[in-house]
Amino acid sequence: MATWFDESRLDDDAVLEVGDGRLRALAEAGARVRRAADDAAGATAEAVRRAEELDRPRAVVAAGPDSRLLRAVLEPWCPVPFVAWPAPALPGWAGSLDLVVVLAPDGVDTGSASAVAEAVRRGCQVVVACPPGSLVAEHAAGRWSTILPSATRDQLATAVVVLEYLHRVSLGPDADADQVADALDQVAIACSPHRDLAVNPAKMLAIALADANPLVWGGSVLAARAARRVAESVRRASGQTALAGDAEHLLPVLEAARPRDVFDDPFAEGDSERRPILLVLDDGAEDPVVREQRGRLQAAAAARGIRVETVTTDAPTEVARYASLLLSGTYAAEYLRIGLVED
CATH class of the missing domain: 3.40.50.10490 (Glucose-6-phosphate isomerase like protein; domain 1)
Incomplete structure (x- = not known):
């Protein structure tokens, strides 16, 4: 035909x-980006406050299948070693000195949930952007974990939330949500x-x-x-x-x-x-x-x-x-x- x-x-x-x-x-x-930033504003401020009480991480690991966008933004800028790890696990060296960030717009990806659970088990600092109550959020519960709530199911909007946090803790470039x-x-x-x-x-x-x-x-x-x-x-x-x-x-x-x-x-x-x-x-x-x-x-x-x-x-x-x-x-x-x- x-x-x-x-x-x-x-x-x-x-x-x-x-x-x-x-x-x-x-x-x-654009509206989804603004909504995601507004929804996560309180949690982001709390995560920044907690980060100020800790030393700068030895390295940043972006885990999960959506990690490639963070890699494109952060690799030329991040002042500490940075690695994107899309596999459903973590590098063998990742531990309590490292920060693990995860984008999970839908919150149902089993690979992301597995990576988050392993990061919690190893005692890593963990920052996860995902819908509250989702599969990934359930696996993120831990002493050093922060969940940035995101209900938009939009990868870019979720990434902007995480990038704003990383900018505020001097680990990434400016990613102002309004801009x-x-x-x-x-x-x-x-x-x-x-x-x-x-x-x-x-x-x-x-x-x-x-x-x-x-x-x-x-x-x-x-x-x-x-x-x-x-x-x-x-x-x-x-x-x-x-x-x-x-x-x-x-x-x-x-x-x-x-x-x-x-x-x-x-x-x-x-x-x-x-x-x-x-x-x-x-x-x-x-x-x-x-x-x-x-x-x-x-x-x-x-x-x-x-x-x-x-x-x-x-x-x-x-x-x-x-x-x-x-x-x-x-x-x-x-x-x-x-x-x-x-x-």
Whole structure:
């Protein structure tokens, strides 16, 4: 069964109403961050007070399957050794001198519960963000444990709660929840379904992605993580190929593309080749290595007539910029889903 993209659906109120649930969830991302921060404010203040009575931990272990986001934020910044440990256990060396942090937005993951229980048994300092009364919360009960209550079931909102705590105890960068929420709100306004194609960047990006194989790249650690999440969203929305990777992974794909022939008839029968499109997630990182890699990718794309799309953000903090890029790409993926129809 053939699938094609109908861009008129992106401005069709009846069609958009069918997808209102998904779009509404994206629009409420900022509200979820604010709610999570408010719910955990008291527990966070208490955790900070307790931390002031203890020595700085020897190391920080981010445990559980959601630890990779914390790694992307903390690895370049944390003043003590930091390790992300997504397995349902802890490193053999982790003990009473170390801090174990766990993100468990749903609170039902058995791997996270196992890691928390082991941390408590070893006498580690433990900070867990999860719903109160959940499986993970039950396993977190201990003398040196703190539960930061989170009822949003949202990974980003839960991560912001933990990152705010780590910032206040001088173990992480500033991740002000209000700034993250404001950045998400700005994206939601710009990409609202009520804004038509001419002024909606997410709808325009969805059109660009519809007949291409996206190659998604972000230069900084957090932008690269956003790129992987956006590529995953595109694959889920469309069932199409979408790759995210470092410059050395994407360059061979760009260089192997057939140069565009200006005399090709895009409507000719049998001309169904899906060409790559380079999607750059630019969070403003101006590291020389990032600039050099971006230049190589863009030059390779230009040499073969490959389209380049760039998503930018001017949010004030690293986490806010990550959130902005991720939500922008996720909106585009959702509009891609809406525009695809089957014959």
